[in-house]
Amino acid sequence: NAGVTQTPKFRVLKTGQSMTLLCAQDMNHEYMYWYRQDPGMGLRLIHYSVGEGTTAKGEVPDGYNVSRLKKQNFLLGLESAAPSQTSVYFCASSYSNGPQHFGDGTRLSIL
């Protein structure tokens, strides 16, 4: 039982490049979330999903897209990376709206 697995763990991009962050959970959770964490800003919700095939915007969705084609996977895409998107990205999952289980995070630097 791996819990929530995020790939990659680290990535450096150039401005304008695109990439996809993958989140996988093996707990059969319905809900999945993507957060970004910046110093002094806490955890800010980017997008979330309450079930396979559904997505919704969070607090800071601009510049990101998501997809939930399979219940166990939640993908976060950056179409044209900007330096302001340098951050640590966390994925989480939960049953309903209960306790969230977090992955180890992805450190993303955009030059």
Next chain:
Amino acid sequence: GENVEQHPSTLSVQEGDSAVIKCTYSDSASNYFPWYKQELGKRPQLIIDIRSNVGEKKDQRIAVTLNKTAKHFSLHITETQPEDSAVYFCAASPYSGNTPLVFGKGTRLSVIA
């Protein structure tokens, strides 16, 4: 929507003393209040949570209290130890429905040996 305020942003205590972190929330529909601990470079991990039908919950050295009338809840850590040093986040949401957790901005706790 929900707004969660957390205080203080930093807290230093001597080893063995108690630490208290306070949060307020705005949405009276919120009924689920978890607390997460995040050590440096690690993932946030749930340490305790409380639902609105309970006023207090304890787990060894950690306790959470909830005052629904005043819309605030607090984390209490007794007999602090150096390994308690971390960033702590409170959060609030309606447990049912699709409204996700709203997190406070965190409190950096330093326990000085």
